[in-house]
Amino acid sequence: MRTMLVLALLAFAVPAYAANHAVQIKGMKFHPAKISVAVGDTITFTNADSMTHTATAGDGSFDTGQLAKGKSAKVKIAKAGAHPFHCAIHTSMTGTVTAK
Ligand SMILES: [Cu+2]
Known part of the structure; x- marks a missing residue:
């Protein structure tokens, strides 16, 4: 039982190499609209509006689709960039994603 607890704590102590960032789409806006990330990170876009949206990078580097x-x-x-x-x-x- 004690070993299980230690293992669980170790799992949380492992550094996260790729973070996930959350962006809400609401009221015809991205919240936040400016996101700073590290290269390799992920961003989850969630549409809270009643209409369909996308988050589409102008340089083609990412696209959520509809x-x-x-x-x-x-x-x-x-x-990066x-x-x-x-x-x-x-x-x-x-919006703008800035990756370093
Ligand atoms: Cu839209």
Whole structure:
């Protein structure tokens, strides 16, 4: 029993090499709209609006595809630099992922 507890604690102590970041899509906006990540991190976009949205990078580095109400998609950020993104359906919805 004690060994199990120690093992469980060790599992949490292992450094996370890739973090996941959460972005909500709500009110025709990305929250947050500016996301700083490390190369290799993932971002989960969740659509809390009643209409369909996407999060599509202008440089093609990631694309959630169409997210209906309540749906989410996880994308991986593989390249360093600033990656402006937008909703492919509502192009006035914009944000930027900056990866180091
Ligand atoms: Cu949209």
